[in-house]
Amino acid sequence: MTISSENRVSGPYPCNGSQTVFAFNFKVFKKADVRVVRAIDGVETDLVLDTDFTVTLNADQDVSPGGSITTLTAYATGVTVTITSQVAYTQPTDMKLAGGYYLSAINDALDRLAMQVLQLKSAMDRAVTLPISGLGGLDPTSLVFGVDGSGEPILRLVSDINLDTLTLTPFAATLLDDANAATARSTLGLGTAATANVGTGANQLVQLDGSGKLPALDASQLVGIETQSLADYIGLRFYTTGSDTGVYIYIDQLLLRDTSGNVVLKQNLTLGVDLTALGVNGLDSGSNTANTNYMVYAIYNPTTDTVAALASTNSSNPIMPSGYTYKSRLGWVRSSSGASPAARYLYAIFKINRDVFFRVVAGTISAALPKLSSGTQGNPTTGPTFVPITSVMIPETAAEVEFLAYNGGGAILMSTEGAGGVVNSTTNPSELSFTSTNTECRSVVLPNRVIPAGFSGQWYYAASSATAGLYLKGYRDSI
Structure with a gap:
């Protein structure tokens, strides 16, 4: 048959809470060629065949094209249903050399081609297009999109639009003639509420600095929260070997505090302490003493943005190296009874977060459990x-x-x-x-x-x- 109509759309049909059957009158080859679109408040959704709707095709699509769809839900008033086609953009007809010549196959192939063209035409009719002669050197940014009185999309030059003829509410007119953002905020009744109050004090928003890091925070501003109850670390692992004076530390995430309660967060740290050294990454004072327990700290210098380690016999207040004002306790290690500071190896342990395990390492001072x-x-x-x-x-x-x-x-x-x-x-x-x-x-x-x-x-x-x-x-x- 011929495709005698350019129309490939039926609807939109307004729903009423009870109707579920909707007709269409264009030819398709199979049920999957039918596309159903539901619109709610202007938001469109494609319905799924046999999940959201079923299709009944007229028996002879040449004599009586089309059929009906049945939605599995009766959509409420305000919802619309539109039916169109989605014939695939393929060409399945294969004519063999010296094969049979079937007029129906030729007709179907030509009909399919016409359907595909009409689908594209339907989409183009809803699109904004440029003049056939082009923009004539016009800057595309000087054009605005609009809709004419018939609902058809149009393009117009900004210079052709008479703003004085626009119909505005008094409130919109007052807002549009505001000279700056502060005046517009006042018109909207926002005052300074729309301006971010950034800082690290009370009732302020905390903002990342230029390097994407959190600034130092006064944890006392966290009202009602006992800051010392916060977990200082996540993913802490440190160990000693039983054959040297070193502590080897790895931390996924760490909070360090200063004496005022300010907090900094550091991540992905690899640190180390050697008890034969003094100062940063060593002892806070003195020398490695035999049979002594040492608290290991992570320490932070905010001026140089440096995280280091420190060991001390003081379990809460080590002597901090110059410039280092933040600290976090990590755990204990114990020295042995070697003849000299360098020979006073640390007993072998492995710490995972809060759990400490005594290691057994052959050939060291930790050859057996204590x-x-x-x-x-x-x-x-x-x-x-x-x-x-x-x-x-x-x-x-x-x-x-x-x-x-x-x-x-x-x-x-x-x-x-x-x-x-x-x-x-x-x-x-x-x-x-x-x-x-x-x-x-x-x-x-x-x-x-x-x-x-x-x-x-x-x-x-x-x-x-x-x-x-x-x-x-x-x-x-x-x-």
């Missing part, structure tokens, strides 16, 4: 009788401590308060209680019940075997 007790201690089977256990390897900031007990084929008890019953008691069991004729190792985690200024945490232990042993596996730091 041993807290050996042999028979107290009496785990009668009484029981406990002996107190302390360790200078456990810092004052430890919240929990993990022990490893070896029974040597006998009985073991371990208690925080030393008030547990005998081994395997069913009425008053200790935190760790076991006995076996076989040699076994078992772990137990106990709270650090004494946290004074110093390293004097205390627990209670009993062992029946002469070959029993108690070792320190690690601890959870509270900083």
Whole structure:
């Protein structure tokens, strides 16, 4: 047949909350050639075949082109439905040399071509086009887009528009003749509200500096928040080797504070401390002393924007190098009993965030876990009788401590308060209680019940075997 109409659009149909069937009268070849567009408040959405709508085609598209669509939802008043075609821009007809000659195939191929052209024409009719003779040297920026009285899109020169004939509300006229932004804000009733109040004080917006970094903040302005409760670090890893005096530090994200409560945030840090050095990346004072616990800090110089490390015997107030005014505690390390500062290697540990693990490194001062007790201690089977256990390897900031007990084929008890019953008691069991004729190792985690200024945490232990042993596996730091 011929395509006798240029129209490829049916609608838009106004919906009423009940109608779901809408007709169209243009030829298509298959259901997938039908496109349905729903508009709500000017926002268009393509509906999906067999999900949002179904299609019923007239049996003979040549005699009676078109059919109807049925939406699966009855759209409310104010919604419109428009039907058009989306015939693919392909040419599927294949005429073979010396093959059969079918008029219907030729007609369909020509009809398809006409449909494709009319689809493009429909789109072009809704587009803004330039004059056929071009712009004639006009600057494109001197043109404005508009719609004429018939709703057709038009282009006009700015110079051809008489602004005096524009119809404006009194309010719009007052706004448009404002000479500057401050006056316009006043007309809109905004005053200074639309101007960002940037700074680091109370009721101000914090703005990144020219290098994309946060400025120093006074954390006391965070009303109602205990700033020291904020996590100082995320992704902290540091370790010592057992064979040198160095601490090797890696941090994903770190908060550092000065004495006024100002905070800076630093990321992706690689730091190091050597206890044979003095000052930045070394000790804050003195020299590496035997059998001493050192707090490791990250420190920050705001003038040079430099992050470094520092070690100190002071657990909260190190002597800060010149220019460094911000600090953050990272954790403890302990020196050994070497003959000289350079030989006083640090016991091997590995810290992941708040968890500290004592390492076992062959051929170093950390060839075994720290041993807290050996042999028979107290009496785990009668009484029981406990002996107190302390360790200078456990810092004052430890919240929990993990022990490893070896029974040597006998009985073991371990208690925080030393008030547990005998081994395997069913009425008053200790935190760790076991006995076996076989040699076994078992772990137990106990709270650090004494946290004074110093390293004097205390627990209670009993062992029946002469070959029993108690070792320190690690601890959870509270900083």
